[in-house]
Amino acid sequence: MRTALVTRAIDAPALLREVAAKEHGATSLFLGTVRDVNDGRAVTGIEYAAYAAMATAELDRIATEAVKCFRTELLVVEHRIGEIALGDVSVAIAVSHAHRAPALDATRYVIEQLKRRVPIWKREHYSDGASEWIDPTRSAREADAATGETHVLTFDPRVSTAS
Amino acid sequence: MRTALVTRAIDAPALLREVAAKEHGATSLFLGTVRDVNDGRAVTGIEYAAYAAMATAELDRIATEAVKCFRTELLVVEHRIGEIALGDVSVAIAVSHAHRAPALDATRYVIEQLKRRVPIWKREHYSDGASEWIDPTRSAREADAATGETHVLTFDPRVSTAS
């Protein structure tokens, strides 16, 4: 198991090699990449910032949970920080396992938890020169306000990670 | 969308490049590899055989179902046929999508359906010189017989794919 915040390009084939094992028949890789359009606005570039010490610790906690739950040590997560270009990989999760279901489940667990819990922020730069920190909870709240619904779509890590 | 039976090595990085798209923020890759042990027997090599015309057609049907259900055209499946070495990739599924959930769901759909429906067979060669066609339904049936249970673990494609 290994997790890292990196400031260089993420090398997906290297991660696949890192988790390969002759007793493991299934390998799953997830890549997050920078899209050129978000909410209808043309994106020209992206910047990821992190609370590095806590992001590192939280990534490690998530990976440890996955390793215990899905019973494989061969799990690697890298998240890129800093300015990154359109199409570049921002996050990569590679997992291998003897069997396919836990390999796929572990991949999904890590990306879902990472998106909810790891203190990393994304600033998008737009073609009109503006830039903005992305708040994934805002569109959910605005949608609720528009429909008059009050269900909670967002996740509060203080609740579910208390132990 | 592309599907293929191939007799050469599967190039996972090439498949990742093939499904990359600047409007897609999520890429999922699944690799099946040849394990060195199965049911406690040391495996020295593997041979995949196929009913090539039907395997090609069925792979294409599965990919088409995934493309329609999960709404992405960027889905590639390759299955290797013939003798392959331990650790080599036997099957690869690469999918990209604007969002992560359907990218992961499509990957899982394709591998699950492929394992149930595509007429491909695997012969394992063992260190004692023996070789055997693998019947994934047998261990399930034997487990049922041992426990006296009669639930059906296997999937009959004639039922679920009728339309």
Place this chain on the structure above:
Amino acid sequence: MRARGPYYFTLMRVPVLLFASYADAFRAQQIEVTLADGATVRDLLARVRELATGRALPPSPLVALNQRYAALGEVIHSGDEVALIPPVAGG
């Protein structure tokens, strides 16, 4: 219209493709069975079981017609591509 033969039903000779463990059991990649016109997949399986090696088949083997899995009641037509499909093990 053709004159009827000595049988009430027209007969057809149907090639049946075999693969993997079935090809090993029958020591052939293809066998031929004779079926009456209008015969179903169920009839095909009954005929195959009458062969000496037919007992190697599991209780309900999968059959493909024209490269699609076929239900037991489906009718086999002359010229159809027929195959017996052992338990698949791809992936």
Place this chain on the structure above:
Amino acid sequence: MRARGPYYFTLMRVPVLLFASYADAFRAQQIEVTLADGATVRDLLARVRELATGRALPPSPLVALNQRYAALGEVIHSGDEVALIPPVAGG
């Protein structure tokens, strides 16, 4: 044992780390607030809201103590690493 000061509670000056949109709103990567010994995360948030820029915070911002998310009732100790966490957007 230290002599008590003029306050019933000992006071502590707590540095609070800010990031991303919060750092922009406060025009600082760190602020400092004064809390009574035994103060909780809830008390910290009340104190931050009293600042002129404190109104930039959402209704219930996430707080981390020593690099873990903290519940509102958790007690802050002198020397704890305290941070306000804007809605995260990694991945």
